[in-house]
Amino acid sequence: MNTLIKNTCIVTMNEDRDIFYEYALYIEGERIFEIGPTKVMENKYVNNTRVIDGTGKIVFPGLINTHNHLFQVLLKGLGDDMVLKDWLEFMTFPSTPYLTEENCYFAALNGLMEGIHSGVTTTFDYMYPHASGYKNTDEGIIKAMQKLGVRGFLGRGWVDAGIEAGVYPAMIEQIDDIEKAVRDLHNKYHNIENGRIKIALAPAAVWSNSGDSLKMLKRLSDELDLLVSLHVSETPFDREAVHNLHGKDEIDLLIELGLLNEKLIMVHCVCLTDYDISKIKEYGATVSHNPVSNMYLSSGVAPIPRLNREGICVGLGLDGAASNNSNDMIELLKMTALLQKVHHRNPTIMTADKVLEMATIEGAKALMLDEEIGSLEIGKKADLFIFNPKKDLKAIPMHNPVSTLVYSCGNKNVETVMVDGDIIMEDGIVTKIDEEFVADNCQRLADELSVKAGTDKLKKRPWKRI
Numbered sequence: 001m002n003t004l005i006k007n008t009c010i011v012t013m014n015e016d017r018d019i020f021y022e023y024a025l026y027i028e029g030e031r032i033f034e035i036g037p038t039k040v041m042e043n044k045y046v047n048n049t050r051v052i053d054g055t056g057k058i059v060f061p062g063l064i065n066t067h068n069h070l071f072q073v074l075l076k077g078l079g080d081d082m083v084l085k086d087w088l089e090f091m092t093f094p095s096t097p098y099l100t101e102e103n104c105y106f107a108a109l110n111g112l113m114e115g116i117h118s119g120v121t122t123t124f125d126y127m128y129p130h131a132s133g134y135k136n137t138d139e140g141i142i143k144a145m146q147k148l149g150v151r152g153f154l155g156r157g158w159v160d161a162g163i164e165a166g167v168y169p170a171m172i173e174q175i176d177d178i179e180k181a182v183r184d185l186h187n188k189y190h191n192i193e194n195g196r197i198k199i200a201l202a203p204a205a206v207w208s209n210s211g212d213s214l215k216m217l218k219r220l221s222d223e224l225d226l227l228v229s230l231h232v233s234e235t236p237f238d239r240e241a242v243h244n245l246h247g248k249d250e251i252d253l254l255i256e257l258g259l260l261n262e263k264l265i266m267v268h269c270v271c272l273t274d275y276d277i278s279k280i281k282e283y284g285a286t287v288s289h290n291p292v293s294n295m296y297l298s299s300g301v302a303p304i305p306r307l308n309r310e311g312i313c314v315g316l317g318l319d320g321a322a323s324n325n326s327n328d329m330i331e332l333l334k335m336t337a338l339l340q341k342v343h344h345r346n347p348t349i350m351t352a353d354k355v356l357e358m359a360t361i362e363g364a365k366a367l368m369l370d371e372e373i374g375s376l377e378i379g380k381k382a383d384l385f386i387f388n389p390k391k392d393l394k395a396i397p398m399h400n401p402v403s404t405l406v407y408s409c410g411n412k413n414v415e416t417v418m419v420d421g422d423i424i425m426e427d428g429i430v431t432k433i434d435e436e437f438v439a440d441n442c443q444r445l446a447d448e449l450s451v452k453a454g455t456d457k458l459k460k461r462p463w464k465r466i
């Protein structure tokens with residue numbers, strides 16, 4: 001089906017950052033075929049074309065979420081107001097051995113649909129728990145991505161060390177088993193669904209992997225040409241734990257192993273030294289910034305303005321719903337700007353424009369997909385959302401569309417979402433599955449999981465007075 005969106009404003013995020021008014025965008029199949037003034041376009045494309053009147057609306061490129069743990073949707077709200085050690089020990093780790101394919105499927109459906117409602121079209125999921133054997137948890141995530149028609153990466157996570165530093169023993173896997181699992185996933189799912197689904201490598205962190213595991217990571221990344229993502233320097237603890245396990249600083253180890261390169265997405269990067277930053281820049285690795293999670297867990301403030309000035313590619317990430325506690329990308333946009341402004345006591349240090357760059361074209365570059373997505377340009381995939389300011393008064397009046405998107409709108413303003421030219425949400429309704437069905441199942445599975453994991457006691461916790 002071809003589509004013409006006419007009489008609209010198009011925020012392109014192209015090289016010149018053009019914003020066109022009274023324009024039209026014609027999509028042929030999965031790709032953007034032409035962008036031009038409505039007057040020229042509307043008589044040209046009439047046959048076999050679905051016409052969407054975009055009067056008073058804005059077309060944005062789909063937002064790109066470079067970091068998530070979708071299974072954590074089931075844990076949402078159980079780990080509030082805890083220090084990280086307790087959050088892991090009492091809530092996250094005990095839940096992981098009981099995860100099933102069905103758990104992960106409905107958690108991912110719920111989380112991805114929250115994302116769609118906030119304009120997300122691409123998600124990099126970092127699926128790390130594979131405790132108690134291999135129970136098709138990765139498949140649960142992939143099937144949810146397939147069902148909803150979104151673009152997504154399944155980053156297969158693993159740990160094979162780090163018990164001394166707090167890794168949950170039941171999560172430890174043997175290197176041969178990990179390699180087999182990665183190869184199986186790659187054979188079955190890499191580049192399926194017209195290339196929308198891809199497999200990536202996501203060992204949890206350098207401090208939870210042995211040298212042999214990291215060498216295997218490098219070998220698989222080279223052989224299968226897969227992206228790599230690692231949690232890096234989230235807190236001072238990470239730096240210390242890396243040193244304790246490997247006897248050297250993380251950045252030097254990554255260089256030594258050949259892992260610091262443009263295929264590496266470094267998640268968090270809150271505690272970087274000048275030396276780290278110079279090496280990230282030199283080797284072309286990219287950064288996933290997760291400000292809501294960093295605030296929720298009190299990890300700190302990543303030096304994003306500095307990374308931006310150095311020309312290092314930074315994308316945005318929601319992180320898992322157990323440390324966010326949602327998959328709301330619109331909320332994240334505002335937080336991204338406000339966090340840096342207050343931290344630096346400087347309102348000019350982070351602009352709405354820069355935030356949108358990180359959420360679109362920079363995120364696409366981090367995922368090495370900027371030839372295909374991240375901006376609305378002829379030849380690129382039609383991954384986009386239509387924003388209607390009138391659907392939520394928060395967005396009225398609108399003077400500048402980028403300002404409104406970042407600072408003063410809500411999910412109700414995201415009206416229609418398209419991936420690969422296919423409408424996956426129309427007039428606020430996800431088209432591929434019944435939302436109430438997903439909500440019912442997600443709640444049921446979360447309740448059952450909390451009983452099995454013993455985390456149900458956290459639901460009726462004592463009032464926390466300060």
Ligand SMILES: [Zn+2]
Pocket residue numbers: 067068069126231267319320
């Ligand atoms: Zn994470």
